[in-house]
Structure formats: C-alpha cells, structure tokens
Amino acid sequence: MNIVMIGAGYVGLTTGACLAHLGHSVTCVESDPRRLGPLRAGDIPIYEPGLADVVQACRLSGRLQFADPDTPALGTADVVMLAVGTPSGADGDIDLAQIHEAARQIAPRLRPGAVIAIKSTVVAGTARSVAALVARARGAGDVAVVSNPEFLREGSALADFLTADRIVVGADDPAAAGVMAALYAPLTEQGVPYVRTGTIDAELIKYAANACLALRIGFVNELADLCEAAGGDIARVTEGIGLDSRIGPRFLQAGPGFGGSCFPKDTRAFAATGRRLGARQTVIEALIAANEARKTALAGRILQALDARQNGTERRPRRVAVLGMAFKAGTDDVRDAAALSVVPALTAAGVTVTGHDPKARDQAAALLPGVGWADDPYDAAAGADAVVILTEWEEYRRLDLGRLAQRMSGKLLFDFRNLLCPDAAARAGLDCIGIGRAAPPGTTPAQHGTAPKGSGGHARVRRGTGWLQVAASPS
Ligand SMILES: NC(=O)c1ccc[n+]([C@@H]2O[C@H](COP(=O)([O-])OP(=O)(O)OC[C@H]3O[C@@H](n4cnc5c(N)ncnc54)[C@H](O)[C@@H]3O)[C@@H](O)[C@H]2O)c1
Numbered sequence: 001m002n003i004v005m006i007g008a009g010y011v012g013l014t015t016g017a018c019l020a021h022l023g024h025s026v027t028c029v030e031s032d033p034r035r036l037g038p039l040r041a042g043d044i045p046i047y048e049p050g051l052a053d054v055v056q057a058c059r060l061s062g063r064l065q066f067a068d069p070d071t072p073a074l075g076t077a078d079v080v081m082l083a084v085g086t087p088s089g090a091d092g093d094i095d096l097a098q099i100h101e102a103a104r105q106i107a108p109r110l111r112p113g114a115v116i117a118i119k120s121t122v123v124a125g126t127a128r129s130v131a132a133l134v135a136r137a138r139g140a141g142d143v144a145v146v147s148n149p150e151f152l153r154e155g156s157a158l159a160d161f162l163t164a165d166r167i168v169v170g171a172d173d174p175a176a177a178g179v180m181a182a183l184y185a186p187l188t189e190q191g192v193p194y195v196r197t198g199t200i201d202a203e204l205i206k207y208a209a210n211a212c213l214a215l216r217i218g219f220v221n222e223l224a225d226l227c228e229a230a231g232g233d234i235a236r237v238t239e240g241i242g243l244d245s246r247i248g249p250r251f252l253q254a255g256p257g258f259g260g261s262c263f264p265k266d267t268r269a270f271a272a273t274g275r276r277l278g279a280r281q282t283v284i285e286a287l288i289a290a291n292e293a294r295k296t297a298l299a300g301r302i303l304q305a306l307d308a309r310q311n312g313t314e315r316r317p318r319r320v321a322v323l324g325m326a327f328k329a330g331t332d333d334v335r336d337a338a339a340l341s342v343v344p345a346l347t348a349a350g351v352t353v354t355g356h357d358p359k360a361r362d363q364a365a366a367l368l369p370g371v372g373w374a375d376d377p378y379d380a381a382a383g384a385d386a387v388v389i390l391t392e393w394e395e396y397r398r399l400d401l402g403r404l405a406q407r408m409s410g411k412l413l414f415d416f417r418n419l420l421c422p423d424a425a426a427r428a429g430l431d432c433i434g435i436g437r438a439a440p441p442g443t444t445p446a447q448h449g450t451a452p453k454g455s456g457g458h459a460r461v462r463r464g465t466g467w468l469q470v471a472a473s474p475s
C-alpha cells in the first residue's frame, strides 16, 4: 500500500520505517527543516536504538522516502497517517492546532477513498471533528478519518511496534476499517491482536492505557515513600506484590516521578477532558498533583542533605553532579524529564551543577542555562559535594564507585533510580540515598514535600521545624 506519514518525529519516523520494513511504500513528510534536512541526507535526527539501521535498509530498498509537505505522494496515498505533535494547551487540555493544520493541508490533495489515520494521541471526538473539517475542505465526504493510536515507548520503539501487544483501530466507516485491516495484515498474520472499535473508543483506549500505567507508577512512588517512613524496602515490596498474577511485575519501578512526552501531557489532557465533559477524573487529577510534587521535592531533598553537611555558619559554594537528563534510558528526549525540575531548583538555590547524559546532553543544554557539562560521569563528579542519578542509563548502573568517590569532594550519592547497591557504595565511602529504602546511618531520612495550593508552582519541603521553598519545574 502507499502510505504518507505526516510528521517524522519519534512516532512518525519509527512507524513509517516499520511500515516500510513490512513491505509498504512510505513517504514521511516533515515540515521542520532541522529534521527533514538530516533525513534526506541519510541521518537520523533523533536517538532511538536500532532505528537508523531500519531506516537505512528501507531507503536503499526504495520503500522509504522523505519529503516536505508539498509532496505529490499525497495524491496517490491509500492511507495518510497523522503523527504530528499534540501538546498541552491551556488548562492542560490538548492543543490540536498541528492536527487541524495538517488536515487542512492534505484534505484537498487526497484521492477519493483515501483514509486519514490519526496516530497522534488525541482526545475523544477528534477523529469525528477532523472528518468534518476534511469534508468541508473537500466539499465532499469521500475521505474517511479513523483513529489508530500508537502505544510504542521511546527506547524500545521498534520492538513495541513490530511485536505490539495489540493494534487498535477505531473506524466509524466499514470501508476505511477494511483498508486499515489490510495495512496491518503483515502484523496480524503473525498473531498481533487487532482491536476494532469506533473512533471514540479507540481515542479513549489510548488515554486510558497511559492513565492506567501512570497510576501504577504514581502508586509505587508513594508506596516507596511509605517504605522509607516505615523502614521497609520498596524492591522487596514490589517483588512481593508483582508475583500476584493479577498485578504483575512490570511498571512497578519507583523513581523520581514519571516524565516524558506522553504520561504528563496525556494525564493532563485526560483530566481536562473529564472536566470539560462533566465526568471528573479525580483519581488522575490527584496523580498529576502527586507526580509534580514528587519531582519538585527531589531538589529539596538534595538541598536539605547538602545543608546538613555544611559545617558551622560558614557557607561555601555547593557543587552537584547530575547524571541523566533524558526522561528515561534509551532516548535523547528530555520532555518533562526529572532533570528539568531538579536542575533549575538547584541552580536557583545557588548550587553549581555539572550535568552528564550519554545521549540527551544537547537537548538538555538548550533548556538548562548555567549548567556545566562533562563528557563522562567521573568528570561530572569532580569536586562535587553530591552526585545525583536521575536516568537509569546502563553506564550509571555499572559506575566504578571507588573512582567516583575519589573524584568527589563530598560523599553524598542520590540514586533516584535505585541502580546501585548501597553496600557497595558504603564500601567506596559513599552515602547512597535511594528511593523507598532506609537512608544510610548519619544521613537525613526522606521527607516528602507537596506543592500546596497557592504556592505558585513552588513546593515546600518539610525541614526540621521550618519549610524550605524549592523552585518548581519550568516545563
Ligand atoms: N513519543 C512517543 O513515545 C509517543 C508514543 C505514542 C504516541 N505519541 C503521540 O504521537 C504524537 C507525536 O509524538 P512525537 O513524540 O513523535 O512528536 P514529535 O514532536 O517528535 O514529532 C512530531 C513531528 O511532526 C512535525 N509536524 C508538525 N506538523 C506538521 C505538518 N503539518 N507537516 C509535516 N510535519 C509536521 C513536527 O515538525 C515534528 O517533527 C503525539 O500526539 C504523541 O502524544 C508519542
């Protein structure tokens, strides 16, 4: 089939390359020259493991091409997929401007019977409103609009697409449903489950899936706080609950709070949809607040421990190495990453920050002025009072703690991904403060702050009898 993919970002590029890999003829259309330029030159403008090889192979086979929005490929497309951004707008609700703009651009140029498939994450009712927009632009209702949400994760996007847990297609038009079934036949013939619904249900499935996964993480993060307070160990507790087959072991890793381009924005849009339609999602509203407060409170925890290590009244400049800018390992994406909350709060408190990330340094540097950058974690740690791990990169899991300790001037190690063994850290002379387990003797136990109403986006972290004000994320 002839496919045109509008938007060659994390989803469009991966999905387009995978559809070409499955035998379709795909043109990826990109309006941003900073992305289109490298793609046309044979480079990949994002980091996604394995993607460069698939793109290269499909280009050479002639099944994958890159074009600007003027491409004639639109006129012969069987399916045009929209994989443009759907960021948060006012009040957390979705901003559909890119979807509407793309639909307006392509509508007059499609052949009758073509199908528009919305791959972007969009709120319930979007496919229907886009169908009306397209019909108005064409003066005819001869192009159907279906919902085909994407469930891939960054860092494992290829495998997530090619061996998906399920494909969801929401189509209100039977002929369009048939076209989509043919598109995905190479995967469904290999046993990938295929869920056919109406457009509204498909749109709701996407948000419900993300909300459900985010809730697990929100729950396990608060459970970690309880473990710390009670003297438990979150790893043992999640192992114990995860063996219940109704719960399962995945997505139970406590950490700095969920980030990325999807969970924060999609939970906000889900909650906003509930408010707009008079069906409040109060559980999700609480989750959003808890997750934001958690990220903000991390910096308070670091500052509190640094303060506790200052001797007497003399205050000397404090230095912190922050390892991990990406919102998770395996990607260069920093959207809503914990680092974007933690680092500005540290610098606002007068701390000198040196950052490191194996893939996301450039993206982070553009958003974090005033931060120094190091090429490896040991250089980042040089002279640092504390080292803070925010992303679960494999190279941080394998850190040589003795070497790290030698480079540092202090001995605080905040392992906010629980990558390291506290005993090994102690042997290296470091006080390793993880998530959801007892703090090492002599270090300050966790005290978890919240961002109370009217705090203007600042979190207050309980500190002795007073409150420490910590600047919130700019994101
Ligand atoms: N990133 C993920 O892991 C993921 C997974 C599933 C779903 N989603 C959803 O998929 C959508 C895209 O996400 P993303 O992370 O790939 O975003 P992205 O910002 O990386 O990519 C979107 C691309 O679309 C391009 N674009 C916008 N308007 C265009 C137009 N009219 N013509 C051509 N190109 C245009 C932009 O320049 C950009 O490169 C969002 O709705 C997101 O919620 C993302």
Ligand SMILES: O=c1ccn([C@@H]2O[C@H](COP(=O)(O)OP(=O)(O)O[C@H]3O[C@H](CO)[C@@H](O)[C@H](O)[C@H]3O)[C@@H](O)[C@H]2O)c(=O)[nH]1
Binding pocket: 121, 150, 151, 152, 153, 154, 155, 210, 213, 217, 250, 251, 252, 253, 254, 255, 256, 257, 258, 259, 260, 261, 262, 263, 266, 327, 328
């Ligand atoms: O046990 C866990 C799992 C994840 N996270 C965090 O949760 C966030 C999201 O992680 P993940 O879901 O792995 O990455 P995404 O690439 O954002 O993928 C999510 O968002 C996509 C966009 O909607 C969906 O397609 C995917 O199915 C959904 O998993 C990151 O900050 C992770 O560090 C945890 O803290 N603990």
